[in-house]
Amino acid sequence: MNENLISAEDSAEMLALLANIEERTHSFLGYPVSKDFDYSPLQPFLQYPLNNLGDPFISSTYAVGSREMEKYVVKFFAELFRAQTDDWWGYVTNGGSEGNLYGLYLAREIYPKGMVYYSESTHYSVQKNIHLLNLPGIIIKSQPGGEIDYEDLEAAIRLNRHLPVIVLANIGTTMTEARDDVYQIKNILKKLAIRHHYIHADGALSGSYSAFITPRPAFDFEDGIDSIAISGHKFIGSPIPCGVVIAKKSHRDRIARSVAYIGTLDTTITGSRNGHSPLFLWYALKKMGINGLRARAEKSLETAAYAEARLNEIGIAAWRNTNAITVVFPAPSAKICQRFQLAVENGISHIICMPGVEKQQIDEFIAALTKEMVMV
Ligand SMILES: Cc1ncc(COP(=O)(O)O)c(C=O)c1O
Incomplete structure (x- = not known):
């Protein structure tokens, strides 16, 4: 075994962690963390x-x-x-x-x-x-x-x-x-x-x-x-x-x-x-400069407006503060909260339309909520 490397077992554990992180990063919507960066030149x-x-x-x-x-x-x-x-x-x-x-x-x-x-x-x-x-x-x-x-x-x-x-x-x-x-x-x-x-x-x-x-x-x-x-x-x-x-x-x-x-x-x-x-x-x-940051903010606000409208369309009383990228609504089921990593406090929950959150991800969230509503 190369003494600079870890064992095959440890390596497998590390790769399993990586796969889990990749999957969990794709699905989260509830915390204010951007995931659209590429810092590979800084390696x-x-x-x-x-x-x-x-x-x-x-x-x-x-x-x-x-x-x-x-x-x-x-x-x-x-x-x-x-x-x-x-x-x-x-x-x-x-x-x-x-x-x-x-x-x-x-x-x-x-x-x-x-x-x-x-x-x-x-x-x-x-x-x-x-x-x-x-x-x-x-x-x-x-x-x-x-x-x-x-x-x-x-x-x-x-x-x-x-x-x-x-x-x-x-x-x-x-x-x-x-x-x-x-x-x-x-x-x-x-x-x-x-x-x-x-x-x-x-x-x-x-x-x-x-x-x-x-x-x-x-x-x-x-x-x-x-x-x-x-x-x-x-x-x-x-x-x-x-x-x-x-x-x-x-x-x-x-x-x-x-x-x-x-x-x-x-x-x-x-x-x-x-x-x-x-x-x-x-x-x-x-990389972004002032104009890139401004565009980033505008895109997030647009995604938030889209999410709010889509939630209202399916009968969920979602709302936003003026110029906020956070969309607030009554807390959904524990299963949905777990899947999309949504925080719950005093009966309310939210999604945060951070840079990197695309409309397609909002659609996945709406589909999951709709499916649950149909099943009830
Ligand atoms: C309003 C507010 N203040 C402070 C913090 C803490 O910031 P950090 O997690 O970067 O320490 C948060 C984190 O979500 C926050 O929402």
């Missing part, structure tokens, strides 16, 4: 221990990494999110959850006595993040579509107006892809004369494409946010979960600490950082 990089240790903008003693690509990715999104020239910074994270942790960490360093406000539709990781950061938080009611209830937000802030305000705004909630309106949040802060405030935007799914929507939703730096997190494996697509966090540089400067061992600044949550993900994102952005 040679798997031979190397890429590690973007520490701050992406300051070179490290450890020089095997993809910092230049990471800086490109961060700048691309800083510009897309209309950050003020010379007051932006960011890095490629392990996903949206880490980006949210980072935004809330900056907020806490600026306002240690701050109160976090977030809607009941917020992703589960946020509650964990504020617990980790030992920050107090208030859960605000959501409107039926999942957007934050601004009256409840105002009432809660009014009761605690002696405390700095940290708002976590959802730019696409997990179940219904509702967007909280940063413009309305800013108005509440103005109305209550709150001087000390921080707004973090959780744009895990919709943050990546909200800039391409007309009318443009209020979600970015020009609208008044202090930081934003997106996931990279969702709208763009990546074989490894990843994300990007962008924050005002002035905020990041408050936590920067020089560490001799790594020869750079310790400004990120983890020290060692995946050097392959920035390369995937760089490659995708170079």
Whole structure:
């Protein structure tokens, strides 16, 4: 046996896993993950221990990494999110959850006595993040579509107006892809004369494409946010979960600490950082460009409109938030949920028309639902 290879038995196990992944990837419709990427030209990089240790903008003693690509990715999104020239910074994270942790960490360093406000539709990781950061938080009611209830937000802030305000705004909630309106949040802060405030935007799914929507939703730096997190494996697509966090540089400067061992600044949550993900994102952005991303968003919105209409046609009360690629409907049978990997919460389920989801796949889903309805 060649000592560089694994045994025939292990090899068979690996191939069986591959076949299973291929099959499960084709059928899923319920999670916000793009599957239409081809990163095969990047294969040679798997031979190397890429590690973007520490701050992406300051070179490290450890020089095997993809910092230049990471800086490109961060700048691309800083510009897309209309950050003020010379007051932006960011890095490629392990996903949206880490980006949210980072935004809330900056907020806490600026306002240690701050109160976090977030809607009941917020992703589960946020509650964990504020617990980790030992920050107090208030859960605000959501409107039926999942957007934050601004009256409840105002009432809660009014009761605690002696405390700095940290708002976590959802730019696409997990179940219904509702967007909280940063413009309305800013108005509440103005109305209550709150001087000390921080707004973090959780744009895990919709943050990546909200800039391409007309009318443009209020979600970015020009609208008044202090930081934003997106996931990279969702709208763009990546074989490894990843994300990007962008924050005002002035905020990041408050936590920067020089560490001799790594020869750079310790400004990120983890020290060692995946050097392959920035390369995937760089490659995708170079390949698609702004126009490619816009076309991607338009195609997903079109597929979502198609799915909503087809579901309504067969008598299912499906609906969508404005300009959302998530189609919501009453939870179908456990069998359908399992086959298409659909999440269920409080009796509702959804399909997410991510890039790579074709109308033919929607038709397969409709056919499966129709067959079940006929059998009942
Ligand atoms: C609204 C929202 N925030 C955060 C996350 C977490 O993102 P990630 O899975 O990239 O950590 C998700 C994931 O689905 C999400 O929907």
